Amino acid sequence: MTVRAIPTAGFSAGASVVVIGAGAAGLCAALAAQEAGVEVIVLERDSLPRGSTALSAGLIPAAGTRFQKARGIDDDATLFAADIARKAHSESDAAMIERIARESGPAVEWLADRYGLPFSMVDDFDYPGHSARRMHGLPSRSGLELIDRLRQAAEERGIPLILNATVSALYADRNGRVGGVEIARPDGAHDQLGAGAVILACSGYGGAPDLVARHILEMRGALYFGHPGNRGDAVRWGEALDAKLLHMSGYQGHGSVAHPHGVLVTWAVIMEGGFQVNNGGVRFSDESQGYSEQAAIVLAQPDGVAFNIFDARIAAIARQFADFRHAESAGAILEAATIGDLAARLHLPGDALAQTFSEVEHAKATASKDRFGRAFAGSQQLLPPFKAVKVTGALFHTQGGLAVDPAARVLDRNGEPLPNLFAAGGAAAGISGPRASGYLSGNGLLTAIVLGRLAGQSAAKLVEART
């Protein structure tokens, strides 16, 4: 992934705005740029756009939406921004957080009203760190539906989506102005395409073991659960262009991937009153802090595994997620009439699990905090039949990346915007700061959708101003 000098002969073909990557960020950027009246082309490595977006639950947090109002949920951008900043230990840029929180509601309503995405609220459980219910999802609660609907919207509007097109190099001048891109085709052919502005929407570096090992020591060698084609291209181009990299140790992990089935088990099973034990049958953390930081905590347990303990009522809530249904059909979710039987099915020490269970239920009954600081007040008792799943921790996506300003312009090492380069989604530095624990649920798609839209608008404005 190199940066080359702009050919003196120029380019025989080109577009005003070239978007690299057709995940949620790239497709939102393309839709926004086209709406602004400029010619836009999307280049995608795969034969069908999928990305990490398709692997996600497709849930987008947004504040002050009409969907929330219809449910009587009181929320606004200020409250949302405060939640993001608090979870990020105030280690992320306040102006970026404020802009993204403010644009979140309009972005979700834009996708709903202009492109017909049928969002509804997840309103039957709380996500850790959110002080209002603000997760918006599509009927299947899957990112596959999200990416398919975004692709369909782009196709219906005639936006050229060039597939099997890996961008292998950028062409730029000495001032960092990008004049075009090189495209590598599966048959080994190479094409060139000129660009008035380029939007990097090719996500993060979870699929680049060298970059993970360099920047995220605690996830070195861990299972990567995101899209394998996200190989850190934006970061490598950014380094070559002297762009500023930010929060490179930040990432979203998840401490609840069914093992060995490799299926995400929603954190709702924990937030609704479930808990995790290790293979000694004992708890080891305050799980309610968040699923992201729990990845490394679970991996630090014996054999790198844990067991989620919950019940049938919680399973009914979790079943709204396609992933949970897959986990059930894969046989990952076990059931038993008593805690003793559950321990036997899980090959856990029965006495230890029974003791742990009664401690948790006592904390619920007395509305007290447990020894890890988890507040169980308001959690319902677990009732038979009990459910359990063996899980491990995984790296979902990286949160570090290219520093951008609130207009999604890529910044150089001095904090000045590069002339015509934009970044969104996993390609840009996130708003979670430098640690896994800084990730508030939904920060991934939030910055893909909101920054993607802003990048498209900003790039369009730039090229229009030049003509």
Ligand SMILES: Cc1cc2nc3c(=O)[nH]c(=O)nc-3n(C[C@H](O)[C@H](O)[C@H](O)COP(=O)(O)OP(=O)(O)OC[C@H]3O[C@@H](n4cnc5c(N)ncnc54)[C@H](O)[C@@H]3O)c2cc1C
């Ligand atoms: C299992 C899982 C569950 C998740 N659940 C949620 C959730 O519920 N809510 C949430 O907010 N976030 C979630 N996330 C995170 C979320 O999926 C990502 O933050 C988001 O999808 C990133 O979008 P993106 O468009 O930046 O990247 P992607 O969707 O990964 O798209 C990037 C695209 O760029 C293409 N590409 C890469 N390099 C090149 C190149 N050189 N040339 C051409 N194309 C290239 C890739 O093929 C890919 O299609 C989850 C992630 C995972 C893995």
